[in-house]
Amino acid sequence: MIDLIKKTLLTGVGLAVMTKDKVEELGRDLVSQAKLSESEGREFVDNLVKQSDTARNEFETRINAVVKKTIEGLNLVHKDEIAGLQARVDDLAAELKRHQDSTTSHN
Missing domain, CATH: 1.10.880 (Transcription Factor Skn-1; Chain P)
Structure with a gap:
């Protein structure tokens, strides 16, 4: 039992x-x-x-x-992938700002 x-x-x-x-x-x-x-x-x-x-x-x-x-x-997108994309966007934004600053300083 x-x-x-x-x-x-x-x-x-x-x-x-x-x-x-x-x-x-x-x-x-x-x-x-x-x-x-x-x-x-x-x-x-x-x-x-x-x-x-x-x-x-x-x-x-x-x-x-x-x-x-x-x-x-x-x-679904994993949070690590989002963090990687955010880092790339930040890098591109910084590069764009540097480019704009160098273009503005040449004018």
Whole structure:
């Protein structure tokens, strides 16, 4: 029974989005219901917390990949590209001003 509950939790998104405190609380409840010894219970809760951390990291990685792919699909300009273009515009504006100043001083 406890293995079924554990597998159900670990395969779902639920465990990934639970806080550590909630995972520990759930683990203690399951330990109590399964009437495990103190060492078995501690091992179960520790394992559940580790599994939760792993699930959370995998979930975040997947979400980040989907978001990145979606943003790339939108074909948006990256802020580094905008900064580069701004620098080029500033350089050209300075060059134009120097050219205008040299033209004005020759007249």
